[in-house]
Amino acid sequence: MLPREYRTITDLSGPLIVVEKVEGVRYDELVEIELADGEKRRGRVLEISTDRALVQIFEGTSGIDVASTKVRFTGKVLRLPVSKDILGRIFNGRGDPIDGGTSIIPDKMLDINGYPINPYSRDYPSEFIQTGISTIDGMNPMVRGQKLPIFSGSGMPHNRIAAQVARQATVLGGKEDFAVVFAAMGITFEEASFFMEDFRKTGAIERTVMFVNLADDPAIERITTPRLALTCAEYLAFEHDYQVLVILTDLTNYCEALREISAARKEVPGRRGYPGYLYTDLATMYERAGRLKGKKGSITQFPILTMPEDDKTHPIPDLTGYITEGQIILSRTLHRKGIYPPVDVLPSLSRLKDKGIGEGKTREDHADLMNQLFAAYARGKEAKELATILGEGALTEEDKAFAAFSDEFEDTYVRQGEYENRSIEETLEKGWDLLKGIPLSELKRVRDAYIEKYLKPRMSEKEAAEEAKTPQ
Numbered sequence: 001m002l003p004r005e006y007r008t009i010t011d012l013s014g015p016l017i018v019v020e021k022v023e024g025v026r027y028d029e030l031v032e033i034e035l036a037d038g039e040k041r042r043g044r045v046l047e048i049s050t051d052r053a054l055v056q057i058f059e060g061t062s063g064i065d066v067a068s069t070k071v072r073f074t075g076k077v078l079r080l081p082v083s084k085d086i087l088g089r090i091f092n093g094r095g096d097p098i099d100g101g102t103s104i105i106p107d108k109m110l111d112i113n114g115y116p117i118n119p120y121s122r123d124y125p126s127e128f129i130q131t132g133i134s135t136i137d138g139m140n141p142m143v144r145g146q147k148l149p150i151f152s153g154s155g156m157p158h159n160r161i162a163a164q165v166a167r168q169a170t171v172l173g174g175k176e177d178f179a180v181v182f183a184a185m186g187i188t189f190e191e192a193s194f195f196m197e198d199f200r201k202t203g204a205i206e207r208t209v210m211f212v213n214l215a216d217d218p219a220i221e222r223i224t225t226p227r228l229a230l231t232c233a234e235y236l237a238f239e240h241d242y243q244v245l246v247i248l249t250d251l252t253n254y255c256e257a258l259r260e261i262s263a264a265r266k267e268v269p270g271r272r273g274y275p276g277y278l279y280t281d282l283a284t285m286y287e288r289a290g291r292l293k294g295k296k297g298s299i300t301q302f303p304i305l306t307m308p309e310d311d312k313t314h315p316i317p318d319l320t321g322y323i324t325e326g327q328i329i330l331s332r333t334l335h336r337k338g339i340y341p342p343v344d345v346l347p348s349l350s351r352l353k354d355k356g357i358g359e360g361k362t363r364e365d366h367a368d369l370m371n372q373l374f375a376a377y378a379r380g381k382e383a384k385e386l387a388t389i390l391g392e393g394a395l396t397e398e399d400k401a402f403a404a405f406s407d408e409f410e411d412t413y414v415r416q417g418e419y420e421n422r423s424i425e426e427t428l429e430k431g432w433d434l435l436k437g438i439p440l441s442e443l444k445r446v447r448d449a450y451i452e453k454y455l456k457p458r459m460s461e462k463e464a465a466e467e468a469k470t471p472q
Contacts, residue, residue: 029044
């Protein structure tokens with residue numbers, strides 16, 4: 001189809017223009033805009049009404065003269081050129097290379113909008129992904145095909161955690177190809193430089209594809225960036241059998257861009273000014289993660305969003321929580337204590353954790369140990385709160401043991417180095433080491449067989465003798 005050219009712009013609003021007297025225009029069609037001085041910009045059709053088209057301009061509408069600007073409808077939709085050469089490359093929010101390399105010679109040109117995976121075609125997530133971070137692997141394990149977001153806050157080290165997961169994440173056994181697709185939306189140049197340099201320095205860039213939209217880039221590109229990333233992930237996973245981890249940061253910037261476009265279109269706002277279709281829009285991205293029956297590859301999503309004012313009831317984390325299978329919540333209290341990564345294990349949750357752990361996946365004792373550590377840490381936090389109100393003298397010996405456990409849990413299990421990559425075995429061993437300080441009579445969530453196998457060999461003869469005297 002030949003491009004159709006018009007000079008019938010009748011309205012400008014933010015990044016949007018209205019073109020009248022158009023024919024044969026399709027939804028989501030790509031548009032070329034040529035200004036009077038010869039400058040060219042790109043856009044796409046957002047809405048069609050009889051002979052009028054609402055066009056969204058990627059580079060913004062500043063400097064556009066309504067009378068002399070030409071609008072060409074190309075008859076094409078936004079597509080991403082893909083091949084295996086895409087690994088190790090860095091692109092902007094339009095899919096153009098920004099790493100100084102050559103353009104991709106494509107095997108395929110894929111429509112970036114894609115489709116959520118058909119529920120009938122889905123295979124159930126069940127294989128463990130090791131991130132090297134104890135609070136995730138040990139307490140809230142991630143499995144292949146899962147959507148497990150991080151709920152963070154302004155000033156928290158979520159970017160460092162994202163980079164660490166991108167460097168360290170792997171499928172146990174190492175027999176399958178693993179790739180990371182990293183999409184950053186609305187980040188600063190300093191943050192973008194951190195990710196690029198970190199991936200290059202550690203060699204992680206070799207198995208990573210990066211899509212970077214900076215804070216001063218057009219807001220409309222933030223809408224396309226995650227879709228480019230997911231299209232790339234689908235190609236690697238379902239065409240070349242890669243196990244793909246998609247890291248999206250920061251979803252809050254994406255939602256702000258969506259609100260900005262919605263306001264420019266004069267749509268009726270929903271909660272806190274966000275469009276009423278925010279849930280549907282997020283679901284079209286989140287539901288592109290998963291596994292397909294008959295396919296070896298998988299897409300696991302690790303979205304990161306900053307909660308405005310640390311509010312979990314804000315529309316973005318609230319709606320995300322409904323769609324995804326759990327959440328990892330970062331604690332500002334732990335961050336103030338200087339603990340990295342500041343993961344708060346008590347409100348965090350991985351709804352599929354039981355499916356990816358156990359004998360043959362991680363280790364037989366993983367589920368029991370995880371439940372016992374969670375219960376002991378929760379009781380320890382309660383004991384510390386009680387001591388704050390009534391004083392330590394009001395605590396029983398067991399309460400004091402649990403209070404000491406909670407401090408040690410945060411200091412040795414939660415706290416770890418930014419470049420410390422713990423295997424699942426190391427994480428489990430640390431958990432058993434911590435339980436030495438708890439009376440055996442209080443270990444009610446671990447089977448006796450596991451206590452005999454994993455805990456008692458760690459106890460000294462004196463400790464074992466004292467425990468033997470304690471009434472069970």
